[in-house]
Amino acid sequence: MARILIQFAHPALEKSRVHKQLLRHIPQHPDIYVNDLYERYPDFNIDITREQQLLLKYDIIVLQHPFYWYSSPAIIKQWQDLVLEHGWAYGSQGNALKGKVLLNAISAGGSFEVYRPEGRNRHTIPEFLYPFEQTARLCHMEYWPPFAIHGTHRLQEADISLYALQYEQLLLAMANDRVSPSELATCHYLNDLVPIPSTIQS
Amino acid sequence: MDQHSFLFQAMIYLGAAVLLVPLARKMGLGSVLGYLIAGILIGPSALNLVGDRSEDVMHVAEFGVVMMLFVIGLELEPSLLWKLRKPIVGMGGLQVLITAAIITGICFVAGIDRNQAIAIGLIAAPSSTALVIQTLQEKGLMKTDAGQSSFAVLLFQDIAVIPMLAVLPMLAPSQSDNSANHGSDAWISSQPGWVQTLAVIFAVGIIVLAGRFLVRPLLRMVAATRSREVFTATTLLLVIAITLLMTSVGLSPALGTFLAGVVLANSEYRHELESDIEPFKGILLGIFFISVGAAINFSLMADSPLLVVGILLGLMAVKAVVLAMTGRVFNLSTDQNLIYSLGLCQVGEFAFVLLSFTRQANILNQHTADLLLAVVALSMALTPLLFLLNEKFLLPRFDVKEKPVEKEADTIEEKNPVIIAGFGHYGNTVGRFLRAHGIGTTILDIDSDRVDYLRKMGFRVYYGDASRYDLLHAAGASEARIILLTIDDPVKRLEMIETIKKHFPNLQIMVRSQNRYDAYDQMNAGMMHIYRETVDSALRMGVDTMKILGFRAYSASRAASTFLQYDERNLKYLSSIRDEKQYINTAREFIEELDKIIQNDLRAPELNRDKGWDEESLINDARNMSPSNG
Numbered sequence: 002m003a004r005i006l007i008q009f010a011h012p013a014l015e016k017s018r019v020h021k022q023l024l025r026h027i028p029q030h031p032d033i034y035v036n037d038l039y040e041r042y043p044d045f046n047i048d049i050t051r052e053q054q055l056l057l058k059y060d061i062i063v064l065q066h067p068f069y070w071y072s073s074p075a076i077i078k079q080w081q082d083l084v085l086e087h088g089w090a091y092g093s094q095g096n097a098l099k100g101k102v103l104l105n106a107i108s109a110g111g112s113f114e115v116y117r118p119e120g121r122n123r124h125t126i127p128e129f130l131y132p133f134e135q136t137a138r139l140c141h142m143e144y145w146p147p148f149a150i151h152g153t154h155r156l157q158e159a160d161i162s163l164y165a166l167q168y169e170q171l172l173l174a175m176a177n178d179r180v181s182p183s184e185l186a187t188c189h190y191l192n193d194l195v196p197i198p199s200t201i202q203s
Numbered sequence: 204m205d206q207h208s209f210l211f212q213a214m215i216y217l218g219a220a221v222l223l224v225p226l227a228r229k230m231g232l233g234s235v236l237g238y239l240i241a242g243i244l245i246g247p248s249a250l251n252l253v254g255d256r257s258e259d260v261m262h263v264a265e266f267g268v269v270m271m272l273f274v275i276g277l278e279l280e281p282s283l284l285w286k287l288r289k290p291i292v293g294m295g296g297l298q299v300l301i302t303a304a305i306i307t308g309i310c311f312v313a314g315i316d317r318n319q320a321i322a323i324g325l326i327a328a329p330s331s332t333a334l335v336i337q338t339l340q341e342k343g344l345m346k347t348d349a350g351q352s353s354f355a356v357l358l359f360q361d362i363a364v365i366p367m368l369a370v371l372p373m374l375a376p377s378q379s380d381n382s383a384n385h386g387s388d389a390w391i392s393s394q395p396g397w398v399q400t401l402a403v404i405f406a407v408g409i410i411v412l413a414g415r416f417l418v419r420p421l422l423r424m425v426a427a428t429r430s431r432e433v434f435t436a437t438t439l440l441l442v443i444a445i446t447l448l449m450t451s452v453g454l455s456p457a458l459g460t461f462l463a464g465v466v467l468a469n470s471e472y473r474h475e476l477e478s479d480i481e482p483f484k485g486i487l488l489g490i491f492f493i494s495v496g497a498a499i500n501f502s503l504m505a506d507s508p509l510l511v512v513g514i515l516l517g518l519m520a521v522k523a524v525v526l527a528m529t530g531r532v533f534n535l536s537t538d539q540n541l542i543y544s545l546g547l548c549q550v551g552e553f554a555f556v557l558l559s560f561t562r563q564a565n566i567l568n569q570h571t572a573d574l575l576l577a578v579v580a581l582s583m584a585l586t587p588l589l590f591l592l593n594e595k596f597l598l599p600r601f602d603v604k605e606k607p608v609e610k611e612a613d614t615i616e617e618k619n620p621v622i623i624a625g626f627g628h629y630g631n632t633v634g635r636f637l638r639a640h641g642i643g644t645t646i647l648d649i650d651s652d653r654v655d656y657l658r659k660m661g662f663r664v665y666y667g668d669a670s671r672y673d674l675l676h677a678a679g680a681s682e683a684r685i686i687l688l689t690i691d692d693p694v695k696r697l698e699m700i701e702t703i704k705k706h707f708p709n710l711q712i713m714v715r716s717q718n719r720y721d722a723y724d725q726m727n728a729g730m731m732h733i734y735r736e737t738v739d740s741a742l743r744m745g746v747d748t749m750k751i752l753g754f755r756a757y758s759a760s761r762a763a764s765t766f767l768q769y770d771e772r773n774l775k776y777l778s779s780i781r782d783e784k785q786y787i788n789t790a791r792e793f794i795e796e797l798d799k800i801i802q803n804d805l806r807a808p809e810l811n812r813d814k815g816w817d818e819e820s821l822i823n824d825a826r827n828m829s830p831s832n833g
Binding site for chain 1: 827
């Protein structure tokens with residue numbers, strides 16, 4: 002059993018179609034906890050002690066957020082800056098997070114096609130996520146491929162709920178340790194581990 | 204008065220007050236009516252417990268009026284007095300002149316001798332400062348337009364009594380001129396006119412100068428002894444000395460103490476003086492009202508009931524009409540004008556002073572004076588009833604008439620999730636903020652002008668005392684989700700918390716608090732959401748100070764939010780270890796508490812360090828790991 006902490010960041014959740022559905026589909030599970038950062042720290046005054054305690058309690062840390070400007074909303078950065086302290090998360094004495102898993106669960110307006118070397122954005126999503134990957138490395142954590150939803154502006158409610166179901170299945174699989182290292186090595190997105198009908202993958 | 208009978212009298216008066224005032228208040232009649240009824244009960248017409256002494260007592264009790272004016276003076280800053288100069292001179296002047304003229308005219312037409320008619324007109328013109336101010340304060344109406352206008356007119360009347368006292372001797376039949384003066388203890392009345400004028404100017408000058416240059420150093424000296432009873436004694440001495448000074452030059456002692464109060468209003472001892480004199484004032488005023496009740500001659504009324512009732516109603520009607528007219532001239536809205544004109548239409552306590560004066564001077568005969576005395580006392584007794592009738596029947600009707608103006612019946616039906624109790628400076632900021640974001644609010648407020656205005660702006664507003672259960676109920680307290688207690692009065696807020704917790708347990712309460720002590724009380728009352736007025740703005744000031752001193756804006760504001768969190772925690776902690784019975788009264792206790800707070804501050808974990816942004820450990824680490832780079 003892996004314990005999952007979802008660090009959720011959306012500055013205007015009331016306007017989001019995708020994340021509202023995703024949140025609704027996060028399984029009610031004693032080992033899964035959603036930490037709504039903007040709700041808890043509206044003035045960015047992050048409680049460092051509390052956040053560190055949370056990190057210690059969980060094995061898999063999911064950063065769930067919209068993909069703003071090829072990165073996360075600002076509070077995730079604030080959280081990284083303040084909580085991942087030298088001497089605690091990294092540095093010669095910093096081993097608190099050793100062996101834990103970090104991953105991003107994101108929604109992006111652009112389609113899968115534009116996030117390719119030949120696409121408009123010229124880089125893939127995993128490439129844009131290098132800072133997170135390297136953060137994980139520096140903190141002695143494992144970094145997993147992202148869970149990603151593309152083309153959110155054109156998605157119908159029905160499509161979104163399919164993605165939400167996929168997210169739900171993925172979280173359950175992770176909680177029950179059903180994600181194997183070999184699968185991880187081969188997949189581009191974690192979505193690949195829970196296939197959904199190809200019609201909406203465009 | 205020998206000691207035994209003095210104590211006996213005191214027992215009768217206090218006993219009657221203790222029995223009847225709470226009863227009257229419970230019935231919603233107000234304490235003044237309670238005192239009056241108590242007086243009637245112990246007076247000669249009912250139980251006859253006071254004997255023929257009630258007039259002596261009344262003289263002592265008039266001192267309560269003197270003290271009240273001292274307190275009023277203390278509460279009055281000169282700037283307010285200046286702001287009110289128009290209503291004081293305009294409204295007050297109009298009211299006194301026209302009322303006196305009309306009543307004199309009526310008396311003259313009714314066949315009363317000219318001089319007597321003028322005397323009666325002058326006696327009837329002033330209203331009762333003691334009664335009206337007390338009642339307005341009890342009802343929380345002092346700050347409204349009606350309250351301010353009443354205050355201004357009463358002030359003018361109090362001042363006008365002085366020229367009246369000067370005019371009255373001239374009305375006396377000439378042969379009895381000397382006998383008029385022999386009973387008066389004022390040395391001044393035997394002096395020529397210019398000496399009198401000089402003496403008056405001299406006395407007023409003494410009060411103003413002494414207040415400025417003598418009393419303040421004296422108070423400072425006394426305060427330094429830290430002996431509360433000496434301070435109280437000084438306060439009493441001050442009032443009594445002024446009273447003696449004023450009576451010796453033939454001026455109203457009430458005016459003298461009022462003046463002294465105004466002079467001391469700006470001093471740092473204002474609140475202490477006020478709280479020292481308050482109990483004396485309260486008791487003496489109470490006794491004054493009791494003696495008014497006891498002085499009502501019911502046998503006279505029984506002999507000629509129609510005459511008494513006729514004069515009473517006629518007099519009050521004339522006064523009310525004249526008052527309403529001045530209110531109209533000075534643009535009072537209809538409901539405010541109702542409160543103002545019905546509130547002031549009685550004849551005041553100065554009539555007792557003037558009446559005894561006119562009787563001594565032989566201007567009025569015994570029968571007329573007794574008759575007037577009864578009428579004056581009755582009109583005062585009727586005042587609280589008039590206030591009550593006005594509140595229960597007239598004002599609501601006026602309210603009902605207003606309502607059809609709001610055409611949007613559906614928005615009235617709509618239940619608002621938030622109730623705001625008190626729409627003053629604090630409440631309206633929250634209210635405007637919520638409204639700007641489309642959150643429906645229902646407002647309760649005691650200021651009828653404000654209520655009027657807000658209604659016109661389309662707010663859903665209820666007029667009245669927000670701590671009343673029925674008003675809360677009418678405002679939808681059982682359906683609303685949150686109530687914001689933003690009224691000014693901390694005691695009222697605690698009352699409201701009780702009422703709401705009892706009758707509307709599902710209503711979430713957010714409460715404004717003045718300071719830490721207020722917050723402690725509210726915590727004891729089980730409040731979770733407490734907002735200290737001072738803390739946020741003080742911290743914003745702190746942040747701006749840091750910024751001006753060169754701190755980065757973000758660091759400063761982050762420091763402030765960290766400090767706020769810490770301070771709220773600290774508040775809860777201090778509240779939990781605090782002795783519930785121990786209220787902070789003295790400066791010393793305040794400092795002890797402050798000491799506790801500051802000690803805690805010193806022990807607090809680093810309030811100003813974010814290690815994530817601190818490179819010190821990184822630098823050390825880098826040096827240790829790669830010494831070759833050093």
